[in-house]
Amino acid sequence: MGLKIAEGSVSSSPVAGRRHIIRASEAITFASAIGFLNQGVILHGTQKNYTVIHKNITQFEILGDTAEALLKQHQSVAILPDYRAHKTPSRAAAIRALCEKMAQRLSTECPASRAPGFGHVNVEHGLPCSFCGSATQAITADIHGCGRCTHQIRPPRNHALAAPEWCDYCNQ
Ligand SMILES: [Zn+2]
Ligand SMILES: [Zn+2]
Known part of the structure; x- marks a missing residue:
């Protein structure tokens, strides 16, 4: 018999978006604000219809020099976080947490069939309105299920x- 397990996660990134700069010092300020060197940054220099991209910047000094050079050669320069997983500690942490969740789930047995991977499969809507x-x-309960048999449990949410x-009905 087959076994199907899915685990998901939604993480909202706490990292800032792109910023246009007119001075190299602004690149340094932005980079330190978002946690460079742990968090990687990318520099974009745009001139008419082409963009030069600098990645894998490993030092503040190089960042400053690169920004300086781009500002001389390009109409518009921007700095932005490098969202590739190994350059983004918050994403790497989310991926690590997901792996732990998956491991945790695989070690949870179905109380009925003893199959591994018992866990969250769905939610139930229909929480009663406090007014009418x-x-x-609104979600009233989580549904935990088994990948092999039909056993489910329904732990209610706190509300x-x-x-x-x-x-x-109240918003008609
Ligand atoms: Zn089962
Ligand atoms: Zn209502």
């Missing part, structure tokens, strides 16, 4: 009632 009591789109703003 009708079922809302007993949903705020009326989630209620279709």
Whole structure:
């Protein structure tokens, strides 16, 4: 019999977006603010319709010099975080957490069939509205299931009632 297990994660990146710079010192300020050298940065220099990209900058000094050179040669220069996983500690941490979650899940047995990988498979909507009591789109419980048999458990979420703003009836 087959076994299907999926584990997911959504991480909102706490890292800043791109910033246009007009002085090399702004590149240094931006880089230190986002945690360079642990967090990698990329420099973009744009001239009419082409962009030069500098990656793998390993020192503040090189960053400053590169920014300086780009500012001399290009109309527009921007600095941005390098989102490749090994250059982004927050993403690397999210991937590591996901691996741990997966390992944790694989070590959880189904209480019914003893198959490995018992865990979160879905959510149940329909938390009652605190104002009128009708079922809302808010999540009322998580559903944990087995990859091999049909056994499921349904641990409820902590909220007993949903705020009326989630209620279709109250918002008609
Ligand atoms: Zn099972
Ligand atoms: Zn309502």
